[in-house]
Structure formats: structure tokens, C-alpha cells
Amino acid sequence: MNARRAIQIFFVIAGLALLTGCSEKVSVDETSLVAGQRDEVYGKHEISAKGSLSESQPAEAINFGITPWDEPEKLKRMYAPFIAHLSERLKLRVRFVVAQEYNDLVADLKRGIIHIAAFSPGAYSDALDQGIEREAVYVASTQDSGNSHYRGLVISRPQYKSLKELKGKTFAFVEKGSSSGYKFPLALLLQKGIDPYRYFSKVFYLGSHAHVVEAVANGKADAGATWDGYAEKTPAYRDKKIATLFKTQPIPYDAILVYRKKGPQFARKVQQHLLSIDTKTTTASGEKVLNKELGFPYTGYVVHKPQVYDVVRQTSRLVKNYKPPKE
The missing domain is CATH 3.40.190.10 (Periplasmic binding protein-like II)
Structure with missing residues (x-):
């Protein structure tokens, strides 16, 4: 802008x-x-x-x-x-x-x-x-x-155990400039043959890792992309309102x-x-x-x-x- x-x-x-x-x-x-x-x-x-x-x-x-x-x-x-x-x-x-x-x-x-x-x-x-x-x-x-690296995560509500179960569900990214909140999870999805816009019913861009974790924890999105250093320290993770489906390769x-x-x-x-x-x-x-x-x-x-x-x-x-x- x-x-x-x-x-x-x-x-x-x-x-x-x-x-x-x-x-x-x-x-x-x-x-x-x-x-x-x-x-x-x-x-x-x-x-x-x-x-x-x-x-x-x-x-x-x-x-x-x-x-x-x-x-x-x-x-x-x-x-x-x-x-x-x-x-x-x-x-x-x-x-x-x-x-x-x-x-x-x-x-x-x-x-x-x-x-x-x-x-x-x-x-x-x-x-x-x-x-x-x-x-x-x-x-x-x-x-x-x-540690000089962290990892991106794809998180979901705990009832979902695999990407296959998320087909037709909703997915939240952070924004397109984010490594762990967009680029690395998207690359991993593409490598698995999943085009998020075609695989999920709706794709959101929520602007921050906090918004992604909150959306998944509160059921407003079924899954999302974030980073381990943030998500795994939140009450939502400790209370098992969210779970990790998979991690990306290390990111500096x-x-x-x-x-x-x-x-x-x-x-x-x-x-x-x-x-x-x-x-x-x-x-x-x-x-x-x-x-x-x-x-x-x-x-x-x-x-x-x-x-x-x-x-x-x-x-x-x-x-x-x-x-x-x-x-």
C-alpha cells in the first residue's frame, strides 16, 4: 500500500x-x-x-x-x-x-x-x-x-489425525510474507500433492500466528500454519485444543x-x-x-x-x- x-x-x-x-x-x-x-x-x-x-x-x-x-x-x-x-x-x-x-x-x-x-x-x-x-x-x-533454527507447523483440532481427514475443511495461514506461517507449510503441502485452494473448502489469511492458533483452538478454522516456538507454548497447546500434524524442515x-x-x-x-x-x-x-x-x-x-x-x-x-x- x-x-x-x-x-x-x-x-x-x-x-x-x-x-x-x-x-x-x-x-x-x-x-x-x-x-x-x-x-x-x-x-x-x-x-x-x-x-x-x-x-x-x-x-x-x-x-x-x-x-x-x-x-x-x-x-x-x-x-x-x-x-x-x-x-x-x-x-x-x-x-x-x-x-x-x-x-x-x-x-x-x-x-x-x-x-x-x-x-x-x-x-x-x-x-x-x-x-x-x-x-x-x-x-x-x-x-x-x-538453536539457530525453528520449524513451521501444520496444526489442527485434535480430532483430526491426518491431512486426509482435513479434505474439504478450512485452513488458516498467517500471511504470504511469513516463512513458518505460509511459505514452508505451503511448500510441504505442495510436495505432498495438495493444492490448498482445491483441497480445503476455504483458505484464510489471519495476519499473525496468534490469530491462527486462536482460530484453530476455537474451532473457527480446522487447521492452520504457525511456528513451533509459539504454538507449543500456548495454553491451547497445553490444554490439547490444538495438535501438531506435521513439521517443516528447519528454518533459520x-x-x-x-x-x-x-x-x-x-x-x-x-x-x-x-x-x-x-x-x-x-x-x-x-x-x-x-x-x-x-x-x-x-x-x-x-x-x-x-x-x-x-x-x-x-x-x-x-x-x-x-x-x-x-x-
């Missing part, structure tokens, strides 16, 4: 602690940081604004963007300590941006609206195909408990890129910061930076060789060649 869209945003101020349950608004001499709109300040520690980003916005903050793999408010909570610590270390204000759609992050990074971007592997593959190396440099990838975790025009020194500083943090790292106020209790899915960062993402690019190209029937 060419018109700028509404994006969930929040600010963290360097040197200040995180918001700790205080909801009282106080005044602050901070104005017009986003689309000319005044910031809203909650307590003393968090600045939040709603509006559309503009290329002409004042350069008073570094913009850290991610793909929308979960609900924006959930992402905001889980990333709050991470962004606070990044702000402390860079000694800069950091604005957290959740892209409305996966591919929006590519456009925003190329235009310099986003300065640091955490790409899901599918979105990173799309970015590489669009020549993102000209505008951004790779600095690190996420990992979880020493998210890639972190830095806008080239911020300069090589800035990119190195971001990389050094990411590689230095682990599950024991805390903010100045004592909160865990990588906090699993808040839902943060990773335990650290690592640098990969470019070839690690080849499997994602190959799968993305396979999926791009698939032409769904016109509805």
Missing part, C-alpha cells in the same frame, strides 16, 4: 527505567515526533504515540522495526526491556515499530524510515530478492537456547539489519551490543532484557554466514511459482 498506514509505536528514553504499572499521564516537553502529533506520556518512563511515520520526521530517535508475527500490544510488552537496554547502550532514544504487514518493513528500511530491522526469515528472503544489501547491512540473527531464525546510511561504526556498535546480551543481561532498572516470561522468544544473537538463509530463498522461490486458482 502506498499511503502510509497506522503503525503501533512506542518510545523508550535512554537512561530511564521501564514503565512499572503506572498509568497516570504527565506532561513532557516532547512534541511532533510522529506526523506532527504530540506524544502521549504514561507515568515517567514510557512515551507512546499513534500515527503515521513520515520521511520528514525529526531525527530524534532510532527506529527499530519488526515484522508483525504477534499482536502489536504483545510485541510491545515483550520487547520493552530489550528496547530499553538498546537505548541505554546506544545512548539514543529508540522508537519501536511493528510493521502492519511483513513486506512493509522492507520498504521502510530501504527508505531509511527504519534504522534497525528484525526480519522474519521469509521477509528477509523477500528483502534480499529486492536488493536490500544496497540499503542495509546484516549484523546478526536471533537464536533460542543455542530472524535476521537483524542496519540501515547503511547510519554508517559502519553504528552497525558495528549494534552488532557488538546484540552479541553481548544473553538471558542474564538486565536493564539499568534490573529487568531481564531477553525475558521469556514476557513472551520474548529468543535467548541471544549470533552471526551467520549468508548461505544459512539459502533454504529460505529456495522455498520462497518455489512458493512464488505457485499460482493459486482465481477465486
